[in-house]
């Protein structure tokens with residue numbers, strides 16, 4: 001393989017778990033081939049992404065050369081350019097601030113947290129919209145008790161968002177015959193639907209747009225980061241998944257694509273026995289704090305594993321709106337911490 005063949009071939013390699021090539025992510029630096037030795041320079045801001053791309057290249061090319069020298073050119077934050085995410089488009093100029101709620105793994109309580117922090121922001125007097133970007137498992141309509149509503153068009157040819165608990169709400173679940181109709185979309189179609197929701201929904205002026213992201217680090221996350229100037233990404237985890245690769249991959253991806261990480265929320269943190277009020281740290285303690293420290297991002301707070309949170313959420317009665325004072329406080333404290341630790345336009 002000569003230099004230009006290697007360059008062409010490397011350009012087609014897909015970043016692990018993300019539907020983008022390493023060329024599209026602008027990770028490829030100088031490539032040379034001398035005497036059957038390949039020298040490949042990777043451009044990266046994190047050791048984690050360097051190591052995963054290095055491994056990928058080794059797996060694919062070690063048999064094709066006498067040796068592979070894969071080096072890392074570390075770029076300062078300002079120098080990096082992952083497509084447009086360092087300088088994103090703004091498909092939502094009507095929103096002053098955008099908060100993306102993410103997680104490495106599914107089922108950790110992202111949607112529940114999204115709804116409750118959105119409502120807590122609205123309770124502070126902000127104008128808030130919530131966009132359900134989890135196109136394959138849209139839960140926001142059920143959690144906000146609007147799941148019997150269907151999409152409506154206004155006179156101005158714009159979609160009228162649903163409203164409840166002081167939020168404007170949009171989800172693909174409102175476009176299907178029933179809220180639980182499964183969606184079998186290619187990711188490009190899903191991404192286009194979300195862009196339409198940003199551009200064709202009559203959101204009005206918003207102080208905050210809260211986005212409930214799908215779990216993981218896929219196309220939707222990358223596209224949102226390229227199409228919107230995200231002010232703050234909030235990572236939800238549980239003590240059980242704190243130490244998994246998915247969590248660190250999610251944090252590294254957002255750091256790499258220049259989305260400011262507002263911090264970590266530990267959900268289902270501990271259990272308070274309803275009868276004795278004793279606290280049990282079923283899954284150990286301080287995992288969320290440790291991961292925040294490891295990646296140098298703020299720890300935003302914790303929410304206990306609570307039967308009422310689950311039951312009320314399933315009925316579309318968000319705890320921060322209709323729950324008990326002590327339950328409300330967990331979400332309100334987290335929102336205060338988010339407002340304190342991130343820079344917002346207010």
Ligand SMILES: Nc1ncnc2c1ncn2[C@@H]1O[C@H](COP(=O)(O)OP(=O)(O)OP(=O)(O)O)[C@@H](O)[C@H]1O
Pocket residue numbers: 103105106107108109110111112113134137139215267268303304305306307309310311313314
């Ligand atoms: N603090 C909590 N205490 C008890 N149950 C909770 C808590 N937070 C969330 N749940 C419940 O856990 C389940 C998963 O929560 P949720 O749907 O918010 O997670 P998710 O991360 O959005 O999941 P998915 O990846 O499927 O979108 C739901 O049944 C929810 O009611």
Ligand SMILES: [Mg+2]
Pocket residue numbers: 110111112134137139212
């Ligand atoms: Mg969800």
